[in-house]
Amino acid sequence: MTPRKAESGRIAQVLPAPQSEVGPVPGGGPASSGPALEIRGIHKWFGPVHANDDVTLTIEAGTLHGVLGENGAGKSTLMKILSGYVSADAGAVVLGGRQLALASPRDAVAAGIGMLHQDPLVFLPFSVLDNFLVGSPGRLRVDRSAGARVLADLAARFGFDFDPDAPARALTVGERQQLEIVRLLHLGVRILILDEPTTGISAIQRVKLFDALRSLAAEGMSVIFVSHKLDEVEELCRRVSVLRRGRLVGEAAMPCPTDELVEMMFGRVLTRAERPRVEIGDQVLRLDDVTFRDRELTMPDLSLTVHEGEVIGLAGLEGSGQRSLLRACAGLLGVEEGRLSVGDEDLTGHPYRDFLDAGVHFLPAGRLEEGLVAGLSISEHVVLAGGSKRFVVDWKAAREEADRRIERFSIKGEPTSTADSLSGGNQQRLLLALAPQHVRLLLLEHPTRGLDVESAAWVWSELLGRRAAGTAIVFSSADLDELLRYSDRILVFFAGRVLKALEARETSSEELGHLIGGMELR
């Protein structure tokens, strides 16, 4: 089956109806055809970002429908629109011929659409049973014993095992998901959306989850499975829609060759590393068998050496460990085992301040969340980051310095402009303008995310300029083109491990795309 690719933004629906090509579904009889869910021309903007651009697709009843795409492709936005968490700017959601008014998750559940979030929305201090009943439509009295019976029945149907009186805090992420699924079913949900459901659950729980999803589809329910893990989508889904940069770029019936899915997800990338080689200098950063833990993710035994003038790209899906590695190298995340040194200095277990003093500078992805202070002006940022210890601020000098940096970093703004009034590109320029000129190690999280082409190119010319002066750069990115173009080496992360370390000059976008999806290129 050949996937159809987008041509001028329209998708030709020439695929045969899904029922006709797949035999009996495991777990029960033929899929009954309930009403199909139609998504018509959905648009959503977040400020200047076009998160969903004219997305039109149909989810048949009784189908396991995969939605694929890299980070920031617009999957989550689309699902939030379907489940009523976010309202679309244009377009319609139609179920069985009736247009739905989805103003809140409550409306969506009433229409039979329920969403299982990446972090299951469970009230931790409540018992399992209370969690199960908490969203039930409202009578004043809660009939716990009847609730317990329903919970037991539903759990038995899917082979889940709950102690109704246990506190939800004691459940694993996988069990919380199971609880959320039966809760949504109890509320009468017929279309179940799962957003990256396999992050943080065990292999056994994954099997259980997939079995449950298959039997739900066999009963005629629709399951929308959002993921960027290729193998899972291949294993589970019968149809796949692929989003890229907010647009629906292709649909395919499964099975479909992995290559084609990868190409749809990332587009055709022909970039090769092309910048001049820079003389590699002394060792700047060294990790010896370092293990660290960030929430549920444990990253074992990582070793890495970075030299002056080197650029290391961190590839992988969100939450695979790149974020944790950057934070550990910045001194923001404690190391559990092993040794971490900057230059010749062992900084294992040292506070963040020592990393700053050692010449490590971190630029987080959340520019306004972690980097800049909303409401403070460019001048004020210059003073804060300036390192001057004078008690009384010389505002005149600060304004002049702000003007100089605005000029030098081509920021569109005034010294009095507040950080939150700047566009994303200008916020990134400001962050770079605040970074000391000669640091040893620059750690960047998604340095060009959300930037237009011109700003992104400018950011990299600035970064490469610093690299030429000897700064080592470690950056994470979801953009294959960026990774291949600017890195010397690329570490591909998958589920908390470095799946492979690649020489950027010797790899291809195909290989990188496969590895990011957790598969070796065959």
Add this chain to the structure above:
Amino acid sequence: MKVWRADVARRVSSGAWPVVAAVALVLLLFVAMGQPPFRAAKLMWEGAVGDRYSIGNTLMAWVPLVLAAAGLVVTFAAGLWNIGVEGQVVVGAIAATFVAREMPGPSIALIPACLVAGMAGGVLWAALVGVLKTRGKVNEIFGGLGLDFVASGLAVYLIIGPWKRAGIASTSGTDLFREQAHLPTFANTTLSFVAVGLAIAGVVAVYLLMRGTLFGLRLKAVGRNPRSAFLMGIPTERYVIGAFAICGALAGLAGAIQAIGVWHKLVPSISGGYGFLGILVVLLAGFSAVWIAPIALFFVMISVGATQLTLWLGLHSAIGGVIQGLLVLFVILGGGWQVRRRRARQGTAEGPSVGEGAPGGPAPVEQVEAGV
């Protein structure tokens, strides 16, 4: 200056209608209670500024209120809800009382010592809230509120226990301090120029601190975004404790002035509720040091003026508090309504907003961790 004038214009235009609404409601309230509304208003005015005695009373009420408010501008800038300010006033008064009672001999250092002791007491009590927050992860609202109760309990204990008047243990207060420990007053009014001078100095100091210093700027950064501030290398915990200490010093000074300038003894209600009232003043002032002086003056005029209503119209003295409360409610409601309208105009559909603070104010109180 142009910016300043624009600021005034903006504040007046955005603050005018809620004030008008509140005043109208108050006048209606008078009518409902069967009182001639404009006579009541006139009585209040005369009670507050009618002669030099009442002006003295009004200014002496203004001093602790504006000092507490000035301190709160600092904690609010750091994103902190210092509900403990009331207790900091009380502990300041207790510390000043201790010095006034125990320091030997008549000495010109007695009054300065009382004032310094008051500030030290306030700093201690406030820093405790800060340390509980940064080291013990106790939300400053709960820590502060708890220490408020401890402080007033301590005051009552001292009054009926170790510092009781000879022969009688009464909650009416300790013995009067000796004359040398009384703040000198102007002519035969209650007005102390030292107290007013200290209050003005406190407001100016806070204004300069927040506007012109690196400390103030860093504090603002910590208050608006502790995460970014930390990544910029600012030791956020130290700044949090520092903000509490400054607020505690000013609140403690207010308490000391209450003890040696107004009551001349320690009484259980020594704080006069000026700490809590200070929170309202700062909310109304939009967290700006410039505006707390006139707004605090307006507030105490209402309080002092309202005593005339009790005297002449037989209304309960609580009426002053009702008026102040209504004012604050309406102004904050007005601000919230403007935010809503602006959002509606921009057409952004956002989720339910929680505890929308006034512009430039502290972030809403962090979610309270349920359970342990």
